[in-house]
Amino acid sequence: MKVLIVGGGGREHAIAASVAKSSRVEQIYCAPGNAGIGKIAECVPIGAMEFEKLAAFAKENAVDFTIIGMDDPLAGGIVDVFEREGLRVFGPRKNAAILEGSKAFSKDLMKKYGIPTARYETFDDPKDALAYLETAKMPIVLKADGLALGKGVLICRTLAEAKDGVKEIMEDKKFGSAGNHMVVEEFMTGREVSVLSFVDGKTIQILSSAQDHKRAKDGDEGLNTGGMGTFSPSPFYTKEVDAFCRAHIYQKTVDAMAAEGREYKGVIFFGLMLTEEGPKVLEYNARFGDPEAQVVLPRMKNDIIDVMEACVDGTLDKIKLEFEDNAAVCVVLASDGYPLSYEKGLAIKGEEQFEGKDGYYCFHAGTALAADGTVVTNGGRVLGVTAKGADLKEARKNAYAATEWISFANKYMRHDIGKAIDEA
Ligand code: AMP
Ligand code: GLY
Numbered sequence: 001m002k003v004l005i006v007g008g009g010g011r012e013h014a015i016a017a018s019v020a021k022s023s024r025v026e027q028i029y030c031a032p033g034n035a036g037i038g039k040i041a042e043c044v045p046i047g048a049m050e051f052e053k054l055a056a057f058a059k060e061n062a063v064d065f066t067i068i069g070m071d072d073p074l075a076g077g078i079v080d081v082f083e084r085e086g087l088r089v090f091g092p093r094k095n096a097a098i099l100e101g102s103k104a105f106s107k108d109l110m111k112k113y114g115i116p117t118a119r120y121e122t123f124d125d126p127k128d129a130l131a132y133l134e135t136a137k138m139p140i141v142l143k144a145d146g147l148a149l150g151k152g153v154l155i156c157r158t159l160a161e162a163k164d165g166v167k168e169i170m171e172d173k174k175f176g177s178a179g180n181h182m183v184v185e186e187f188m189t190g191r192e193v194s195v196l197s198f199v200d201g202k203t204i205q206i207l208s209s210a211q212d213h214k215r216a217k218d219g220d221e222g223l224n225t226g227g228m229g230t231f232s233p234s235p236f237y238t239k240e241v242d243a244f245c246r247a248h249i250y251q252k253t254v255d256a257m258a259a260e261g262r263e264y265k266g267v268i269f270f271g272l273m274l275t276e277e278g279p280k281v282l283e284y285n286a287r288f289g290d291p292e293a294q295v296v297l298p299r300m301k302n303d304i305i306d307v308m309e310a311c312v313d314g315t316l317d318k319i320k321l322e323f324e325d326n327a328a329v330c331v332v333l334a335s336d337g338y339p340l341s342y343e344k345g346l347a348i349k350g351e352e353q354f355e356g357k358d359g360y361y362c363f364h365a366g367t368a369l370a371a372d373g374t375v376v377t378n379g380g381r382v383l384g385v386t387a388k389g390a391d392l393k394e395a396r397k398n399a400y401a402a403t404e405w406i407s408f409a410n411k412y413m414r415h416d417i418g419k420a421i422d423e424a
Helices: 010-021 051-060 071-076 079-084 092-102 103-113 128-133 159-171 176-180 239-259 294-298 302-311 392-403 419-423
Strands: 003-005 027-032 065-068 121-124 140-144 151-156 182-186 189-200 202-206 216-219 221-224 230-231 265-275 277-287 327-335 359-365 367-369 375-377 381-389
Touching: 003 010, 003 051, 010 027, 010 294, 010 302, 010 359, 010 381, 027 051, 051 079, 065 079, 065 302, 065 419, 071 079, 071 092, 079 092, 092 103, 092 265, 092 277, 092 375, 103 121, 103 182, 103 239, 103 277, 121 128, 121 375, 128 159, 128 182, 140 159, 159 176, 159 182, 189 239, 202 239, 230 294, 230 392, 239 265, 239 277, 265 302, 294 327, 294 359, 294 381, 327 392, 359 392, 381 392, 392 419
Parallel strands: 003 027, 003 065
Antiparallel strands: 121 182, 140 151, 140 182, 189 202, 189 265, 216 221, 230 327, 265 277, 327 381, 359 381, 367 375
């Protein structure tokens, strides 16, 4: 069968690597893809938001199945366009992708159906938000309502910071139209866990847990990023936590979406915080995490196409998800200066050292092919180096050893990815 993947980051590279393992797949296309994905798929120069062109490509090339990796096209309704054209596609429709696309929607859903989350208020007028903040407890969290590349969240320690935040989000529109509405949320503390799931409208199946490291610098210092590294499984995601989430969060979310007439098919990513009062939902995403996919998918034993087709066909109850009894760690190699400004176009050396090494992966995120065919840096997050190990300690050792195989002039990484597991 022929498969098209929409997206071009590290997550899509991990998806492509899983798809490439399927014995059912003979050809993979990726739009737009990147230099690493180009080694296992044919990259197609169509942007992820060019829905009509992508659907036309799928038809002309007799693509049997399309996988949407990214949030923006999902929120924009790419699945609806593909379905209208009679194409088989994996991901939530527009009316369900709102689970990630609007924080106000997801918070109201959780309140209505009793799904544990931080207490909150929503505002569409900055004056009301400012008045509310005067009496609110600090620290407090401000969230722009819409998609903001994972950056629309401000954690404010003082009233002055919170007032500045309202101005940035609602008046200066720092995150664009995402700031027309704003959620103001209680600040929670605890360990964060990322839980990915497959959903077919009714049934939900949970993947092995993971944890992301969002801050740029060691010790969780520095600015928020798209993610500097991950590990899977999370030792903090205990049997008790799992049982609680199964009883109060996962199935309830799927059922709530169905009850709202927004049948959900695809991936739901639960961003959880393990608070003293129990696990609570920080956020939902309508896609695999990046770089969570880079540690979870390599450990999945199932044929990913079988699972994704079951989501589309509503037969996920017939599938049993299985994971290797091991661990994986992903260390992101970034351009020094990320997430602010950084140089691009620098030659990347050493990737050939991954060839033929089982359990080691070099996922491309921000890379490009230069005119002379060399692979060069082309983004803030450049590569995700993943390694497996018998346990998290061994996986971490292996991943950091593999980061040494790669060189580029402004290579930057955190040195404490997975270090928290020492406290587990
Ligand atoms: P989000 O995009 O909603 O996941 O937020 C990004 C990050 O901000 C989360 O991963 C948390 O680290 C932090 N965050 C979001 N909401 C809260 C909250 N209510 N309390 C504490 N931290 C939060
Ligand atoms: N790594 C967090 C995310 O994908 O949103």
